[in-house]
Amino acid sequence: MGALVSMKYKIFLMIIVFILFTSSLSKAENIKIGLLLPYSGAVAIIGEEITNALELAFEEVNFEVSGRKLEIIRADSEYKPNIALKKARELISSEKVDILAGTVSSSVALAVRDLVVATKTPFIVANAGANQITREKCSKYIIRVSFSNHQINAPMGPWLSNYGIKTAFLLSANYAAGKEQMAAFKNTFEESGGKIVGEEYTPHRKTKDFGPYLGRIKNSGADAVYVFYAGGEAINFIKQAHSFGLSDVMKITGAGWTTSPLFIPAQKESALGFIGILNYVPSIETDVNKNFKRMYQEKYGRIASEFAVQGYDVGKMIIEAVQSLSGNTSDKNLLAEKLSKVSILGPRGRLDIDPKTNNVIQNMYVFEVVNSDEGPILKVLDKIEAVKDPGTNCLL
Amino acid sequence: MLITEILNALQFSMTLFLLSIGLTIVFGLMKIVNLAHGTLYMLGAYLGLSIWTFSNSFWLAFFFAPLATALIGAILYSCLFKFIQRVDPMRQVLLTFGLIYVGLDSVRLLWGSMSHSISAPELLSNSIQIVGETYPTYRLFVIFVGLFVLVVLYFLLEKSKMGAMVRASVDDHETTQMLGINTNKILFYSFSLGCGLAGLAGVTVAPIVGVEAGMDMEVLVLTLIVVVVGGPGSLKGALVGSLLIGFIDTFGKVFFPELALITMYAAMALILIFKPDGMYSKL
Numbered sequence: 001m002g003a004l005v006s007m008k009y010k011i012f013l014m015i016i017v018f019i020l021f022t023s024s025l026s027k028a029e030n031i032k033i034g035l036l037l038p039y040s041g042a043v044a045i046i047g048e049e050i051t052n053a054l055e056l057a058f059e060e061v062n063f064e065v066s067g068r069k070l071e072i073i074r075a076d077s078e079y080k081p082n083i084a085l086k087k088a089r090e091l092i093s094s095e096k097v098d099i100l101a102g103t104v105s106s107s108v109a110l111a112v113r114d115l116v117v118a119t120k121t122p123f124i125v126a127n128a129g130a131n132q133i134t135r136e137k138c139s140k141y142i143i144r145v146s147f148s149n150h151q152i153n154a155p156m157g158p159w160l161s162n163y164g165i166k167t168a169f170l171l172s173a174n175y176a177a178g179k180e181q182m183a184a185f186k187n188t189f190e191e192s193g194g195k196i197v198g199e200e201y202t203p204h205r206k207t208k209d210f211g212p213y214l215g216r217i218k219n220s221g222a223d224a225v226y227v228f229y230a231g232g233e234a235i236n237f238i239k240q241a242h243s244f245g246l247s248d249v250m251k252i253t254g255a256g257w258t259t260s261p262l263f264i265p266a267q268k269e270s271a272l273g274f275i276g277i278l279n280y281v282p283s284i285e286t287d288v289n290k291n292f293k294r295m296y297q298e299k300y301g302r303i304a305s306e307f308a309v310q311g312y313d314v315g316k317m318i319i320e321a322v323q324s325l326s327g328n329t330s331d332k333n334l335l336a337e338k339l340s341k342v343s344i345l346g347p348r349g350r351l352d353i354d355p356k357t358n359n360v361i362q363n364m365y366v367f368e369v370v371n372s373d374e375g376p377i378l379k380v381l382d383k384i385e386a387v388k389d390p391g392t393n394c395l396l
Numbered sequence: 397m398l399i400t401e402i403l404n405a406l407q408f409s410m411t412l413f414l415l416s417i418g419l420t421i422v423f424g425l426m427k428i429v430n431l432a433h434g435t436l437y438m439l440g441a442y443l444g445l446s447i448w449t450f451s452n453s454f455w456l457a458f459f460f461a462p463l464a465t466a467l468i469g470a471i472l473y474s475c476l477f478k479f480i481q482r483v484d485p486m487r488q489v490l491l492t493f494g495l496i497y498v499g500l501d502s503v504r505l506l507w508g509s510m511s512h513s514i515s516a517p518e519l520l521s522n523s524i525q526i527v528g529e530t531y532p533t534y535r536l537f538v539i540f541v542g543l544f545v546l547v548v549l550y551f552l553l554e555k556s557k558m559g560a561m562v563r564a565s566v567d568d569h570e571t572t573q574m575l576g577i578n579t580n581k582i583l584f585y586s587f588s589l590g591c592g593l594a595g596l597a598g599v600t601v602a603p604i605v606g607v608e609a610g611m612d613m614e615v616l617v618l619t620l621i622v623v624v625v626g627g628p629g630s631l632k633g634a635l636v637g638s639l640l641i642g643f644i645d646t647f648g649k650v651f652f653p654e655l656a657l658i659t660m661y662a663a664m665a666l667i668l669i670f671k672p673d674g675m676y677s678k679l
Contacts, residue, residue, distance in 0.1 A: 040504075042609065042610045044504070044509040045508075048509065202656065203656050206657065207656075208604075208605040208614065209404070209408060209605060211400075211646070212646050212647075213653070215404075216650065231511055232606050232608045235511050236513075239513060240532075243521075243523060243532035243534065245523050245530040262510065262511075266511060266512050266513035266606065267513070268513075268515065
């Protein structure tokens with residue numbers, strides 16, 4: 001009996017030793033990328049898109065660069081800064097990730113900002129658009145491949161002005177991102193001679209019915225309404241604006257997420273005629289994009305959104321940076337530096353990282369939603385090349 | 397301008413009425429604050445979405461989604477709610493709050509995390525001119541559905557024998573039982589009806605506000621406000637509370653848009669100062 005117990009005990013010990021041994025092996029070999037994204041809650045879909053496409057980029061190289069395996073560790077940010085900070089701490093100190101990537105929300109990005117700078121962990125921003133991330137809060141460890149809120153909306157001021165829009169009404173959700181986007185557009189639109197006749201900020205993620213606002217906008221007499229919404233709010237706004245006949249009296253325009261390929265299937269014909277601006281639209285006619293779109297559609301069964309593209313580019317950047325280091329990522333300073341020096345040709349077009357701010361330099365696409373055989377699509381009207389964020393107050 | 401706002405307010409009030417009536421009946425009869433009421437609303441919308449997707453008919457969704465939700469309500473009643481009536485409120489809160497999470501994750505598992513929408517039927521998808529204002533026909537339909545349910549419930553509860561039993565059961569549960577009325581049966585049907593009405597609200601407003609995981613919590617708060625303002629357990633209270641909150645919220649957004657987030661809560665606080673038990677409390 002005693003022998004049996006000690007036998008069991010020995011096997012148990014051996015298993016433990018084996019587990020410890022293999023895990024220490026993998027620790028030495030894998031390049032760990034911590035993904036801090038919302039995997040639950042209303043914005044889980046964006047986390048899903050970014051992760052899907054990042055995996056797609058890694059699959060192209062079979063999850064291996066310069067002899068080292070790429071390992072993705074997911075952490076659910078729950079879209080909450082305090083929880084995300086805790087998870088980021090775990091990723092950095094327990095999991096010892098080489099690179100942190102993600103955050104959909106700007107508040108989450110800002111919450112982990114000091115942590116990544118203090119621990120010198122290269123942090124690739126895959127969505128969060130708050131201007132300050134690459135302005136006063138910029139750091140050589142923070143590289144943004146997504147966009148800044150200013151960068152997306154600023155080119156639309158002169159563009160719409162040229163298009164013949166003289167007066168505009170601003171409408172967006174009442175939170176930092178909404179206000180930054182509106183401010184960027186307002187600024188350049190007024191500089192181009194346009195006039196803002198009214199603005200309204202609706203309770204963020206609490207507005208289901210835009211009826212009370214639509215009446216006011218309709219009666220404002222503006223040439224256009226400039227909006228920014230995402231998710232359910234974008235779907236509801238577009239559908240309700242259509243049912244109230246808003247497009248009969250003015251042009252509906254705005255930041256392009258409002259009619260993202262994620263929402264168009266629900267918005268259907270009511271999105272027709274919307275003019276938007278974004279860093280990616282599926283109809284970009286390049287081989288890189290066509291190839292990416294096909295692969296994404298095959299694997300996940302839907303059209304890749306701009307969020308997915310950002311995830312894909314994050315993956316491509318990591319691969320290129322690790323390659324340039326021949327797989328040696330032990331020096332975090334060097335890794336961050338290499339990440340900020342990569343230049344890739346992604347589905348969006350050419351991407352460079354601005355050495356002044358570490359924010360991406362990219363094309364902006366002005367599009368209109370038009371009908372096609374497969375339902376409404378985003379047709380590119382104009383391409384504005386190599387758009388930068390001014391990066392005011394950033395000292396790198 | 398004004399007519400649009402009044403219709404908007406009326407439409408919102410009717411949605412609130414469909415939601416709060418179910419909650420208030422259940423509370424009046426069983427003394428259960430069913431926090432999972434919003435979940436049934438969400439299920440109604442999602443079931444409607446599925447029926448609509450498969451059959452391509454809004455009307456099938458409109459009729460069968462509430463029935464399916466009522467069926468889910470019946471199952472919930474038999475398995476869970478039967479055992480927690482008139483017990484310590486803490487247990488009720490824990491159970492029904494837990495159901496919210498179960499509902500949310502089930503929905504995400506079954507339908508994914510994308511936001512969806514249902515298209516209004518052809519007949520109602522256009523807008524009509526009312527005194528020079530363009531107004532979506534579908535919203536008028538929502539008002540009509542609310543009024544229809546109001547009238548039907550009025551006759552059912554005030555004029556029928558079944559209604560008399562329900563009212564008696566609300567007023568004095570024990571005495572009603574002593575008079576030989578099968579209150580269990582009444583509870584079962586009323587609970588299912590309440591759930592069905594939540595489902596009806598979900599599928600009815602889906603063409604306007606869409607279908608997404610998380611829609612349950614938003615309406616739960618609204619519904620609780622209406623019930624608290626109107627007075628828990630009172631049908632008249634549900635109607636008056638819905639109209640009050642619907643109009644205050646809509647006109648608040650028009651005249652004081654900066655305060656949109658708090659108008660409703662401020663109104664609730666004010667009403668509770670003067671009527672601490674709500675307008676028509678049956679407590």
